Amino acid sequence: MDPTATLARRFWEAIEPIHAIAYFAPEPAEAARKIGLRGFWMGYFASRVAPLGPVPAEAACAMAYGFSPAMVARAIPDAWRFADPAAIVISRIASAAEALRHHLDGPAVASLAELSGLLWDAVAGCRFDGRPLAAAWSVVPRPEDPVESAWLATTILREHRGDGHVIAAVGAGLRGLDATLTHIATGAITRKLVQPSRGWSDDDWELSARRLQARGLLDRTPAPGARATRPRRPAHKDRRSAAPRCRGPDRSPRRRTRREHRRNRRQAGHRPRGAGQQASDGRRCHSRAEPDRRAAAVSPITSPVGKDGDEWLPRRIAAPAATPGPPVIIRQAVASDRPALAEMLARCSDQTRARRFHKYVRCFPEPYLTEALAGCAAHFALLAQTGEAVVALASCVATDRGSAELAVLVDDSWQRLGVGARLLSLLVAHADQSGLARLKAWVLASQAWVLPVLGGYGTCEAWLRHGVFEVTVHRGGP
Numbered sequence: 522m523d524p525t526a527t528l529a530r531r532f533w534e535a536i537e538p539i540h541a542i543a544y545f546a547p548e549p550a551e552a553a554r555k556i557g558l559r560g561f562w563m564g565y566f567a568s569r570v571a572p573l574g575p576v577p578a579e580a581a582c583a584m585a586y587g588f589s590p591a592m593v594a595r596a597i598p599d600a601w602r603f604a605d606p607a608a609i610v611i612s613r614i615a616s617a618a619e620a621l622r623h624h625l626d627g628p629a630v631a632s633l634a635e636l637s638g639l640l641w642d643a644v645a646g647c648r649f650d651g652r653p654l655a656a657a658w659s660v661v662p663r664p665e666d667p668v669e670s671a672w673l674a675t676t677i678l679r680e681h682r683g684d685g686h687v688i689a690a691v692g693a694g695l696r697g698l699d700a701t702l703t704h705i706a707t708g709a710i711t712r713k714l715v716q717p718s719r720g721w722s723d724d725d726w727e728l729s730a731r732r733l734q735a736r737g738l739l740d741r742t743p744a745p746g747a748r749a750t751r752p753r754r755p756a757h758k759d760r761r762s763a764a765p766r767c768r769g770p771d772r773s774p775r776r777r778t779r780r781e782h783r784r785n786r787r788q789a790g791h792r793p794r795g796a797g798q799q800a801s802d803g804r805r806c807h808s809r810a811e812p813d814r815r816a817a818a819v820s821p822i823t824s825p826v827g828k829d830g831d832e833w834l835p836r837r838i839a840a841p842a843a844t845p846g847p848p849v850i851i852r853q854a855v856a857s858d859r860p861a862l863a864e865m866l867a868r869c870s871d872q873t874r875a876r877r878f879h880k881y882v883r884c885f886p887e888p889y890l891t892e893a894l895a896g897c898a899a900h901f902a903l904l905a906q907t908g909e910a911v912v913a914l915a916s917c918v919a920t921d922r923g924s925a926e927l928a929v930l931v932d933d934s935w936q937r938l939g940v941g942a943r944l945l946s947l948l949v950a951h952a953d954q955s956g957l958a959r960l961k962a963w964v965l966a967s968q969a970w971v972l973p974v975l976g977g978y979g980t981c982e983a984w985l986r987h988g989v990f991e992v993t994v995h996r997g998g999p
């Protein structure tokens with residue numbers, strides 16, 4: 522006899538607290554940090570998908586369906602640079618068991634051992650068709666320790682149920698956020714509770730609500746924190762196969778506007794970037810044929826950091842549990858920084874250099890470096906330094922009246938500590954003070970997670986060409 526939905530739900534409610542200790546107790550988060558993962562959410566996503574190995578962001582997004590892809594991509598695949606998936610699995614199981622022992626009393630821990638056997642019987646009854654997370658956890662070797670064993674069994678069962686949700690929602694033609702909105706519409710959870718921890722923007726939310734309303738699944742857009750109406754009817758099966766119809770050629774007005782913009786630029790005498798045009802950083806940049814316009818763009822130079830630089834504590838050092846370390850000084854780059862900058866670039870991995878310059882470079886392109894260190898008004902360069910070592914270099918290069926190009930490079934061992942974000946905020950502050958309202962950056966397609974970071978500074982347009990996003994941030998709107 523099939524179990525009733527009520528029984529299945531009661532079963533989940535009974536075991537969820539055992540599994541979920543991994544998300545709410547400090548031990549697992551601390552263990553993830555100790556093995557090298559950076560930040561809670563990197564620990565969260567990496568620890569959930571680690572049994573599948575070093576999966577790409579797309580695969581993790583497909584499984585962590587209720588989260589915004591941009592949020593997942595902030596953690597995956599970067600997490601695999603910091604910790605091996607096998608080590609993550611071991612650490613997660615051990616730390617969850619440690620948390621259970623710490624937070625439960627003796628008799629409860631003893632009963633977990635008995636429960637473990639029953640849970641594994643339940644696991645033996647599972648099928649894993651279409652359930653990748655549960656399938657991957659089901660082949661993790663069963664630990665001898667009874668508490669670890671109980672936690673692993675609840676994890677398999679919990680992911681089995683979660684994968685089932687994805688199957689059901691996708692089958693109903695719902696995207697991840699749509700499924701969340703229908704859940705909110707039942708009144709069981711609120712937007713206020715869910716939105717901040719799932720990474721969806723207000724625009725995503727609005728679009729999803731409109732999609733559901735158009736299908737008659739939602740009566741009206743739920744206001745933040747409000748209880749919403751229930752979906753009126755189940756989804757239609759045909760919608761499962763509707764996706765390919767959405768993939769026609771892009772005929773959006775935005776695209777046409779873009780073409781018109783390019784034509785207008787040509788008519789105004791701007792040459793398109795390309796062969797024969799020297800870029801200031803060796804990659805792509807402003808027209809060197811128009812130096813006067815660049816200099817006029819920011820004059821005199823305005824700096825958001827003090828004369829001797831600003832002292833700042835990166836996240837790792839600022840974290841209460843961490844050992845205090847030296848602060849980072851952020852200041853304008855000067856000519857005498859040349860050797861330290863060369864040393865920093867030499868320490869950077871090939872991947873980091875390629876991400877910055879879109880090709881493998883041994884040293885900073887000379888015209889770029891000379892300009893960055895010259896203190897000229899059009900090229901505002903900031904560096905981050907700890908002790909004698911330079912750990913990051915960032916530039917805001919005025920290209921035209923009102924426009925500038927941004928670029929940031931952080932030494933590998935200082936990445937994911939907030940240095941890049943801090944430098945970016947200072948570059949934007951400089952741009953604001955200098956009246957530069959259009960900020961451009963070129964970002965490799967594999968670095969798409971940078972887009973929401975830039976988007977935090979204004980209305981963001983991004984055009985993907987030959988594997989590179991040309992991003993324009995309009996401060997205060999386009």
Ligand SMILES: CC(C)(COP(=O)(O)OP(=O)(O)OC[C@H]1O[C@@H](n2cnc3c(N)ncnc32)[C@H](O)[C@@H]1OP(=O)(O)O)[C@@H](O)C(=O)NCCC(=O)NCCS
Nearest residue numbers: 594595599876877929930931936937938939940941942970
């Ligand atoms: C891009 C770069 C500048 C980011 O600097 P950083 O100091 O590592 O970034 P931060 O620690 O300040 O993180 C900023 C945000 O980006 C996210 N992020 C940083 N690195 C990430 C990565 N590899 N994958 C996904 N998200 C990442 C962080 O989660 C953070 O978001 P949050 O505040 O919401 O958590 C740095 O990785 C770098 O120098 N890369 C090589 C050069 C490059 O790609 N430059 C960008 C194009 S010019």
